[in-house]
Amino acid sequence: MTDTLKIASWNINSVRFRMPIVERFLTEEAPDILCLQETKVIDADFPHAPIRALGYDHIIVNGQRMHHGVAILSKVPLVADDRFDWQANGEARHVGVRLANGVRLENVYVPAGGDVPDREVNPKFGQKLDFLERMTRWSEGLDVPTILVGDFNVAPLESDVWSHKQLLDVVSHTPIEVDTLGKLQAAHDWVDLGRHFIPPPERCFTWWSYRAKDWAASDRGRRLDHMWASPEVAKAATAHTVHEPCRSWLKPSDHVPIVTEFTF
DNA sequence: ATGGCTGGTAGAACCAGA
Numbered sequence: 001m002t003d004t005l006k007i008a009s010w011n012i013n014s015v016r017f018r019m020p021i022v023e024r025f026l027t028e029e030a031p032d033i034l035c036l037q038e039t040k041v042i043d044a045d046f047p048h049a050p051i052r053a054l055g056y057d058h059i060i061v062n063g064q065r066m067h068h069g070v071a072i073l074s075k076v077p078l079v080a081d082d083r084f085d086w087q088a089n090g091e092a093r094h095v096g097v098r099l100a101n102g103v104r105l106e107n108v109y110v111p112a113g114g115d116v117p118d119r120e121v122n123p124k125f126g127q128k129l130d131f132l133e134r135m136t137r138w139s140e141g142l143d144v145p146t147i148l149v150g151d152f153n154v155a156p157l158e159s160d161v162w163s164h165k166q167l168l169d170v171v172s173h174t175p176i177e178v179d180t181l182g183k184l185q186a187a188h189d190w191v192d193l194g195r196h197f198i199p200p201p202e203r204c205f206t207w208w209s210y211r212a213k214d215w216a217a218s219d220r221g222r223r224l225d226h227m228w229a230s231p232e233v234a235k236a237a238t239a240h241t242v243h244e245p246c247r248s249w250l251k252p253s254d255h256v257p258i259v260t261e262f263t264f
Numbered sequence: 265a266t267g268g269c270t271g272g273t274a275g276a277a278c279c280a281g282a
Contacts, residue, residue, distance in 0.1 A: 013281085014271055038281085040272070066272055067280070112282050153282070170266070172282055209282075210269040220266075224282080254270080254281085 003101065003264045004238075005076070006031045009149040009227060010246075011109070011207075011255035015039040015071065019047055021249045026054045029243065031259060032075050035107035037151045039069035046071065062095040070095045070107050070150070078105075086134040087111070087127055101264050103233055108135070108150040117174040125171065128153070132180045139187035148190065148228040151255065154181045159201040160223035172222055191234035193227045193260050198240065206242055207255045215247055227260050236262040 008031035012018045015036055026034065034056070039046070043061045051059060056073040060081045063069035069092050072078065078097040086094060086108075096106040111128040119126030132154075156178045158164040167173040185192065198204045205221025212218040229237060239261040246256045 017271065112280080114280090115282080166266080170282080207282080209266070211265085211267045213265085213268075218265085222282080 005033070005099070005262045005264065006259060007033045007035070007105065007147065007149065007227070007262065008257045008259040009035040009037075009107070009151075009225060010257035011037040011151040011225060011253060013038050013040070013253040013255065015069075016041055016045070016047055018251065018253060019050060021246065021252065023050060023054060024249065025243075025246065025257060026051070026056065026073075029257070029259060033105065034073045034257075035105070035149050036071045036073070037069075037107070037109040038067075039063050039071050040066060041069060060095055060097055062092045064092040068092050068109055070109055072097055072105065072107055076100065084138070086138070087131045089127075093131075102145065103264075104144050104146040106146060106148045106150075108148065108152070110135075110151060110153045112153050113171045113177070115171060117169060117171050117176065128171075129176065129180050132177075132184050136180075136184045136187045139184060139190070142188050142230075145230045145233045146188075147230075147233055147260075149226065149258075151224055152181065152226045153224050154178065155222040155224055156181050157195070157200050157223070159203055160205070162205070162220040162222070167222075172224060185228070189231050190228040191231055191237075193229055193234060193237050193240050194223065194242070194258065196234065196237070196240070198242070204242060205244075206258055208247055210254050225255055225258050227258055233262070236264050238263050 113128035114124030206225040
């Protein structure tokens with residue numbers, strides 16, 4: 001028996017403020033599962049009703065007041081949910097579930113890391129590197145087929161940013177972050193599905209700053225959002241797309257959704 | 265022209281994002 005599953009990931013930058021575009025995306029793209037980051041809402045105030053109304057009966061949340069927060073919305077049953085604290089400070093940056101076929105789906109919001117790429121003067125940068133290193137330790141011991149999605153806040157490749165040279169000292173594309181993310185990827189032989197389907201040096205961005213007068217014209221984007229899979233799960237992936245038009249929808253997030261289709 | 269904006273929250277010439 002074959003089973004197709006369409007899984008999406010989107011940093012939504014406040015799920016309550018973005019409900020119109022969340023509903024539009026769920027209606028038009030109709031993923032089986034949508035992983036959200038930066039929901040910015042406590043669990044009690046999560047907008048369950050309009051999401052359930054679209055057929056997403058299974059909603060797993062890990063939120064907090066004001067910042068961060070993640071959620072998994074699904075049309076298909078989810079079991080055994082988990083919440084990891086990869087920086088041991090109580091921030092809501094992960095929620096994971098097991099799918100009916102046994103595959104784990106882990107949804108993560110990696111810390112942005114502040115402005116200065118130096119942990120001595122900017123503790124947030126150290127926190128980001130430490131978070132990725134804890135994910136690496138977790139990956140080393142991982143023996144379950146897994147899909148790891150979310151806003152990693154790192155654009156690793158030259159073609160993942162609008163200007164490699166101009167971003168070498170900008171947090172998200174510094175060599176130390178790229179190296180740290182590389183070690184995380186190596187720890188489980190994670191397959192980068194985005195680059196599996198859109199190989200470099202093709203331009204691939206998932207985030208564009210709000211500050212550009214015309215985001216599409218300046219096109220100063222970065223690929224911060226990722227979908228990784230265990231090698232055996234990656235073999236089931238059949239398509240991957242980046243939904244750039246969502247950046248032009250009314251009251252957009254600064255990130256756009258990424259979507260992968262699997263046939264198990 | 266990589267911060268020029270944005271949301272949440274308080275009620276701020278704030279904080280955080282990246």
